[in-house]
Amino acid sequence: MTDRPPLIQFKDVSFGYDHLFTLQNIDFSIFPGDFVGVIGPNGSGKTTVLKLMLGMLQPNEGTVEIFGTQQSEGYLRMGYVPQRLNLDPKFPISVMELVLSGRLSQLPWYGRYQKEDKQAALDALETVKLTEFKNQPFGTLSTGQAQRALIARALAGKPELLILDEPTANVDPNSSADIHRILKNLAGEMTVVMVTHDLRTVIHDTQKVLCVQDGVTELSPDQVCEHFAYGLYHTPLIQGAEH
Numbered sequence: 001m002t003d004r005p006p007l008i009q010f011k012d013v014s015f016g017y018d019h020l021f022t023l024q025n026i027d028f029s030i031f032p033g034d035f036v037g038v039i040g041p042n043g044s045g046k047t048t049v050l051k052l053m054l055g056m057l058q059p060n061e062g063t064v065e066i067f068g069t070q071q072s073e074g075y076l077r078m079g080y081v082p083q084r085l086n087l088d089p090k091f092p093i094s095v096m097e098l099v100l101s102g103r104l105s106q107l108p109w110y111g112r113y114q115k116e117d118k119q120a121a122l123d124a125l126e127t128v129k130l131t132e133f134k135n136q137p138f139g140t141l142s143t144g145q146a147q148r149a150l151i152a153r154a155l156a157g158k159p160e161l162l163i164l165d166e167p168t169a170n171v172d173p174n175s176s177a178d179i180h181r182i183l184k185n186l187a188g189e190m191t192v193v194m195v196t197h198d199l200r201t202v203i204h205d206t207q208k209v210l211c212v213q214d215g216v217t218e219l220s221p222d223q224v225c226e227h228f229a230y231g232l233y234h235t236p237l238i239q240g241a242e243h
């Protein structure tokens with residue numbers, strides 16, 4: 001795998017928000033087809049690392065190469081599911097309209113959705129199993145369904161790289177398992193980078209783990225053992241884990 005050029009490469013990156021919070025000397029690469037889990041305690045900088053990856057933040061030192069260049073157009077080839085969506089639940093938008101909005105950056109200058117945009121949105125809804133909800137107001141979806149709709153919005157842009165920030169936070173266990181199943185299937189088709197606190201998924205489904213704590217440490221999933229998780233989170237690795 002490593003003979004292929006990386007999709008994302010951090011080279012000696014440092015970043016800080018006005019010296020209040022800093023990440024130092026970050027070096028890692030993500031290759032095409034990788035399923036990467038990003039873990040770390042609350043406030044350790046996981047979202048910040050994703051934003052550097054997406055080109056939404058610029059490093060103070062070092063370089064972030066996206067698709068082999070330092071140009072910012074890489075975002076067109078990425079789908080992003082943010083940690084928080086500042087959308088008023090009463091805002092009158094249907095699930096289909098929300099998913100179609102994932103095509104906005106690909107629209108021609110005259111800005112009308114074309115047949116292929118609608119097809120891409122329908123395909124994405126099918127992938128996340130929300131087809132039957134397409135005409136429903138987005139605000140009426142459950143938390144798990146809303147997350148799936150946001151994943152569909154990111155998929156509608158047909159990304160090569162899908163980046164998700166805690167897609168199963170506040171989601172019930174069944175819906176969370178559904179989302180992980182969807183992502184595991186997608187991981188065969190595209191590169192997936194996911195921030196999560198679900199270490200069971202990290203250990204079983206991903207091929208690479210980035211642990212964000214002071215800097216970024218690259219681990220293999222089998223290095224994320226219970227002992228390590230104790231140190232990181234100060235809680236048992238998996239609640240109700242069978243021994």
Ligand SMILES: Nc1ncnc2c1ncn2[C@@H]1O[C@H](COP(=O)(O)OP(=O)(O)OP(=O)(O)O)[C@@H](O)[C@H]1O
Nearest residue numbers: 017020021040041042043044045046047048049083
């Ligand atoms: N725009 C900002 N300006 C200043 N400080 C910020 C900004 N965004 C985040 N921070 C701070 O930077 C640190 C890292 O934030 P970040 O959101 O990347 O962490 P995180 O690991 O994603 O946290 P969480 O687990 O809560 O999602 C935190 O201390 C946060 O308060």
Ligand SMILES: [Mg+2]
Nearest residue numbers: 046047083165
């Ligand atoms: Mg975060």
